[in-house]
Amino acid sequence: MIRTTRRGWWHGLALALSVPLGLYLIGALIGAIVPFGVSGAAPGGQDREIGLLSGPIHYDVLLPLDAETRARFGFAAGAGLRINHPEARWLVIGWGAREFYTTTGGYTDITTGAVLKGLFGDRAVMRLDLAGPLPADLDIQRLSLSNAQFELLLAAISESFARDAAGNPVWLADKGLSGSDVFFAARGRFNLFNTCNVWVGNMLRAAGLDFGIWTPLPVSVRLSHRLHIAP
Numbered sequence: 001m002i003r004t005t006r007r008g009w010w011h012g013l014a015l016a017l018s019v020p021l022g023l024y025l026i027g028a029l030i031g032a033i034v035p036f037g038v039s040g041a042a043p044g045g046q047d048r049e050i051g052l053l054s055g056p057i058h059y060d061v062l063l064p065l066d067a068e069t070r071a072r073f074g075f076a077a078g079a080g081l082r083i084n085h086p087e088a089r090w091l092v093i094g095w096g097a098r099e100f101y102t103t104t105g106g107y108t109d110i111t112t113g114a115v116l117k118g119l120f121g122d123r124a125v126m127r128l129d130l131a132g133p134l135p136a137d138l139d140i141q142r143l144s145l146s147n148a149q150f151e152l153l154l155a156a157i158s159e160s161f162a163r164d165a166a167g168n169p170v171w172l173a174d175k176g177l178s179g180s181d182v183f184f185a186a187r188g189r190f191n192l193f194n195t196c197n198v199w200v201g202n203m204l205r206a207a208g209l210d211f212g213i214w215t216p217l218p219v220s221v222r223l224s225h226r227l228h229i230a231p
Helices: 006-033 069-073 073-079 098-103 111-119 147-157 196-206 216-228
Strands: 048-054 059-064 091-095 122-132 141-145 184-189
Touching: 006 216, 048 147, 048 196, 059 147, 059 196, 069 122, 069 147, 069 196, 073 184, 091 098, 091 196, 098 122, 098 184, 141 147, 141 216, 147 196, 196 216
Parallel strands: none
Antiparallel strands: 048 059, 048 141, 059 091, 091 122, 122 184
């Protein structure tokens, strides 16, 4: 009888995992390359500038903190977000897995449980934070929108919030990542195929922009921006 060595077992496992991982990565690149738009918004313009803020595994959307944005997301002040602070210039907003967002102080604190729950399905949350003037060397992709597209973007982001019976966003009193951020319940569930970066793509397409049809990874967002928006 032939015994399977421990080394052979690990080799077989690695080989078995490499196939779906490879297919996932290929799909993430193809999804970024293939553009798709879902809105009949007015043609792009130079009225408003937004940003996509890159992290190691996650993108946030940067919204200029003008009167319209403050009015739309003013409810966050009730959760402690100082949205009317005179030095605040940008609203940082993203969608993600609750376990990851609310149990880790940073990427070095990520637990195996949070990763597995995110991969296979977790409740989603909206994270809101503030930023002042942006450093010149900050890793962001900038986008110019018409007023009509900006309004569509704000509406799509607003629709991402879960709401109570009275129609109000549901504040979650969870510990944040930065000490100044706040969390609200979100629609949908986070998983391997519906990530924070997929949400970013959904929001941009809802604003009438051509963007990759499926953008699960940061590289997907970056590539899609370069191919379909930056030119």
